[in-house]
Each structure stands twice: as structure tokens, then as C-alpha cells.
Amino acid sequence: MGQTARTVGFQSGERNVFFHILTACNLSCKHCYINPDQHGTMRVSREDMEAWMGLFADKEKKTNLIFLGGEPTLHPDLVHGILKAKELGFAVTVDSNGYLFHDFLERVTPEQLDYLSFSLDGPDSTVNDPIRGEGVFEICTRNLRRAVRRGFNVSVIYTVSSRNIDHLERMVPLLAQIGVKRFFIQVIGLRGKSAGPDTGEGGAEKAEPWQVSREQWLAVVPEVARKAAENGIHVTYPKVFLDQDERFECAGLVAENYFIFPNGRVYRCPLCEDHPFNSLCIEGGRLVTNAGLTEDNFFRLTIPEGCVMNRLLQPDNISYDQDGHPEFRISCCLLKQEIKRG
């Protein structure tokens, strides 16, 4: 059977609402992106959860709502939120670290929950646990198997870094054996040609950086995706580098993505989440557009490097030729490639 990797453009009319209902978590992964200074330590109350989802509900448009944290299953009202979200017409996903608190699998059915995603960063405990914590692989995979047995539509998210890129390939037999049909590969951040141990003053080596190089990424990820597809697994991974003939588009202009945090901040671009650049916020139960300089002001800027926020906030993945021109444009971080058995 044939298969091709294809770039998944931003679907017109498709909307994604990423709802961080709390920032608390039982784990402390080494690469955790949660930032309590920017997003608070509170959790969204049951009442606000309902009201805030209502602000984004639109039965005319297909809208995915993804419950995130922290660890969303720590929230005692998550199941209530899922049922409410279905009533409002959302397709609902829960992204969990695999601990599934509050008897989660016993309290929802596969009919009520469209997708259940598990984060796993290695094909065994020796790779996963140094990143996510001791004993996490065992608990996560046990619950993954339980969820598959109960008929949930499960997927796995793997965040590629220098700590685990060499083990990505071994995820394929593991996922096939467990019966996972969807695999999301994410990237922790890519560096340009300078990838390798940071060298401090006098050439002393600092700790190994987490990022992988463009060369490593391209050498490993598309090939693993191809193998996974051969095994009947549908794989999605970030495009990162645009081909010469591909058009650059900023999701902030051509797609509807909302990243909601418990302190009421709402971002349109995930790269901005560590900064108070959010273009929207929820205040007094209303969705308000922020005045002043926000992420919105950057979406329209056209630069030869592609994504403006990438250029401003994480330019390590850009490389330039001798004339100072970027060798590749960086795509929107929300642009994906996907590969499945054709």
C-alpha cells in the first residue's frame, strides 16, 4: 500500500480551543512548559469552565476542544466539563500524563470522549523516566492499555529532544503492540548548525542542550513516521522547515486557535505563551480584545525567515547563507505533516 507525507494546511473553518483548566501537576517533567508566573496557580472553577467554553462554542463550525493542564485529570470537575463540552457541540480531547486521577476511565465512556491522549517520551523506562519521572513509564503504559481495552480512541504524544530522539524508532513496535492508532510527534525546539554541547568560556562543556539539530530531525522523524504508517499508525509531526515552493502562512491570520489559561489569558499563538502578549483575555465573563502591543501586531509582519515569533523568541533553528539570506523559512509551529497508510 502506498503512503505519502502531506502537509496539512490550516483547514478553513476549523477551530481548536486548547483549554488549560489548571496548572498543577503530579509530575515535574524536566522539559515542562507550564509557567505559573505567567499563567497562575489557580484552577478554573466548575462555573467558569462552563461559562468560558460557552464563549468559544459555535455549532456552525467544527471545533475541537482539548482539555490540558498541568494534569487535567487532577481537576475534580473534568468529567463534568467533558459532558458540557459535548452538549456545546465540541469534539473533545483530553491530554493526560497517563495517571488518570479520580477514576477517570470509570467515569467517562468512549462515546463521551472523542480522543484520549497520553504523553510518553520514551519506548521504555530507561528513556522515559529520566525525563518524566521515576515509575511514570509503567503507570502510563498500564493505563494506556486499559484505555485501549475499554474502547477509547487513544493517541500518544512524544516530545522529541536530544534525550530521546535516538529511541523514537522503538516507539513504533510498542504502539503497534498496545494498539495505539494515532501518534503525535512534537519537537522541543530545534537548533541550527551549532547543535551539540554548549561550550562555555574557555571551551568548558555545559550540560547537553535539549534541542536537536535540523539534520537530526530530518534524518530521524520522517523515516520513523513512514515506518509507523506501515504499521497502520497515523502520524502527525510539525512541518518546521518549509519546502522552497511552499507558501508561508501564519495561523494567527488564517486559522482559529485559542490557548486559554486559568488566569483568563487567551493566546492565538502558542509561541507567545511565556510572555504577556496575549491578544485576548476573559474578564467579567466576557472575551475581551487587549489593547496595546500584543501578538496580533506581529502576525502580519513579513520576514524572509518565515514565522516572526520564531525569529524573535527562538531563532536558534534559523541558519543563513554567506550572503546573510536564510537557508530555509520556518513554518508556523501549528503547521503539520501527516502520514498514514494510503
Ligand code: SF4
Ligand atoms: S505532565 Fe505535563 S504539565 Fe505535568 S510536569 Fe510533565 S510536562 Fe509539565
Ligand code: SF4
Ligand atoms: S507560530 Fe508564528 S506563524 Fe504560527 S501563529 Fe505564531 S507567529 Fe504566526
